[in-house]
Amino acid sequence: MYYKTFDPASELRELIKCYWILESPEEATPERQTIVPDGCMEMIFHYGDLYRQYLPDGNNILQPRCFVIGQLTQPLEIESTGITGIFSVRFHPGGFLPFTNVPIREMENTAVSLEQLFSNDGLEMEQKILNASSVTERIQYIENFLRNRLTDANTIDRIIKTTVETILTANGQLTIETVSKQTNVNRRQLERKFATAIGLSPKQLSKTVRLQATLKMLLSKQFTSFTALAHENEYYDQAHFNKDFKELTGLTPKEFYGDQLKMSALFYGTE
Known part of the structure; x- marks a missing residue:
């Protein structure tokens, strides 16, 4: 391959x-x-x-x-x-x-x-x-x-760019209230702009970015236990980690750890 x-x-x-x-x-x-x-x-x-x-x-x-x-x-x-x-x-x-x-x-x-x-x-x-x-x-x-x-390279406005950068830099670990304060844009305005430009809410993008950061640690084996992995990526608790993980991968962390991880890395961004 x-x-x-x-x-x-x-x-x-x-x-x-x-x-x-x-x-x-x-x-x-x-x-x-x-x-x-x-x-x-x-x-x-x-x-x-x-x-x-x-x-x-x-x-x-x-x-x-x-x-x-x-x-x-x-x-x-x-x-x-x-x-x-x-x-x-x-x-x-x-x-x-x-x-x-x-x-x-x-x-x-x-x-x-x-x-x-x-x-x-x-x-x-x-x-x-x-x-x-x-x-x-x-x-x-x-x-x-x-x-x-490409008629206008500036179609994506400053607010979207700044907010996405904030979410990516924080590996999706900030609350939307914190993101809103840091970018000085109210939550409803952010959600409207994200729906139009990205197709996800700020919360959905944050959840996805945090999972991708977690998958990178899984792929590189930079963790001692799934509990430690959840803590490192600032999930509220193990139940929160398992819920988000299964929602986005269809599997529990233990079920996912293996060949699926490598193939998912190939197809979607966790290089």
């Missing part, structure tokens, strides 16, 4: 966190993987075989070949149907807003095809990405496409 990340061009760095590719032959791909929310929307291109997505109601669907996945508020279970070949654009929280007219909140937990989002322009760009012979070509095509759609 081959996984690698790439930096975006300087003028897109405020909006795009990175590009990544994942390639794997059929026999080396795990049967099912759990994708954990990380606060970042993704634009996915399957130049390999498609992935099956398992729904909360027990049914499953094939994901579109090319799509944007909205903000996740719950674990996403997927499974390869063959050979894996994925190119992805991972946006910063709020980073996808300048490129679409579709309300971000309406995309929650949903894979939306590029045709739905960008019409014929999306279909044309899909073919370029899928038929490209290298990751360098794919990055060139997607950056040209996104630059042409």
